[in-house]
Amino acid sequence: MKMIRAILRPxxxxxxxxxxxxxxxxxxxxxxxxxxxxxKGITVGTIRYEELPKTMILMVVEDKNVDDVxxxxxxxxxxxxxxxxxxxxxxxxxxxxxRTGAKGL
Amino acid sequence: MKEIIAIIRPRKVGPTRxxxxxxxxxSMTATAVTGRGLQRGIxxxxxxxxxxxxxxxxxxxxxxxxxxxxxxxxxxxxDVETVVKTIIEVxxxxxxxxxxxxxxxxxxxxxxxxxxxxxxxxx
Numbered sequence: 001m002k003m004i005r006a007i008l009r010p011x012x013x014x015x016x017x018x019x020x021x022x023x024x025x026x027x028x029x030x031x032x033x034x035x036x037x038x039x040k041g042i043t044v045g046t047i048r049y050e051e052l053p054k055t056m057i058l059m060v061v062e063d064k065n066v067d068d069v070x071x072x073x074x075x076x077x078x079x080x081x082x083x084x085x086x087x088x089x090x091x092x093x094x095x096x097x098x099r100t101g102a103k104g105l
Numbered sequence: 106m107k108e109i110i111a112i113i114r115p116r117k118v119g120p121t122r123x124x125x126x127x128x129x130x131x132s133m134t135a136t137a138v139t140g141r142g143l144q145r146g147i148x149x150x151x152x153x154x155x156x157x158x159x160x161x162x163x164x165x166x167x168x169x170x171x172x173x174x175x176x177x178x179x180x181x182x183x184d185v186e187t188v189v190k191t192i193i194e195v196x197x198x199x200x201x202x203x204x205x206x207x208x209x210x211x212x213x214x215x216x217x218x219x220x221x222x223x224x225x226x227x228x
Binding site for chain 1: 110111136140141142143145173189193196198199201203204205206207208209
């Protein structure tokens with residue numbers, strides 16, 4: 001299992017969530033976060049914004065589905081400008097469902 | 106070291122915290138998150154009459170994302186079983202939406218105050 005953390009533009013997040021649900025990846029967690037990348041935020045006129053609002057989508061999927069999910073997110077999140085976001089993939093050893101106590105997704 | 110990421114009901118944070126504290130795991134991080142599971146949020150769970158003009162708009166309504174708390178707890182390898190078992194025991198309500206627990210490997214930890222590294226930095 002892998003955990004996919006995608007940090008995206010807030011306005012694209014809703015569409016991505018719907019696209020993922022249509023593709024069968026319904027379960028996810030959304031967190032509203034603030035961050036910046038290599039460009040150190042953004043300058044509008046004379047004002048510098050050090051941190052920009054982003055939405056982080058956090059989901060755990062089976063190994064074989066990782067590429068599908070990444071492709072889907074990439075496709076929907078792309079605008080070609082700085083700030084489209086990043087996707088991180090990290091290992092997960094075990095998952096439990098609290099209601100049943102069963103292992104696995 | 107392992108990181109235990111538990112996504113649970115907001116109302117269960119207190120009991121979970123107390124239960125873990127009793128066992129000697131007082132440290133944790135909690136974040137307010139929203140999420141959904143296989144049921145796609147809450148739809149049609151509330152029983153009430155809908156005005157016909159609202160039904161005519163053909164928007165299903167319901168709650169797309171359910172508010173949850175994400176707990177992140179870092180423990181030694183040997184304590185993973187105990188903590189997971191406790192979280193499951195405290196959070197079971199037999200209703201859909203009790204949450205998920207993920208156990209992830211962790212490479213290193215640093216205690217900022219003393220610059221300790223690795224296992225000794227965790228509790």
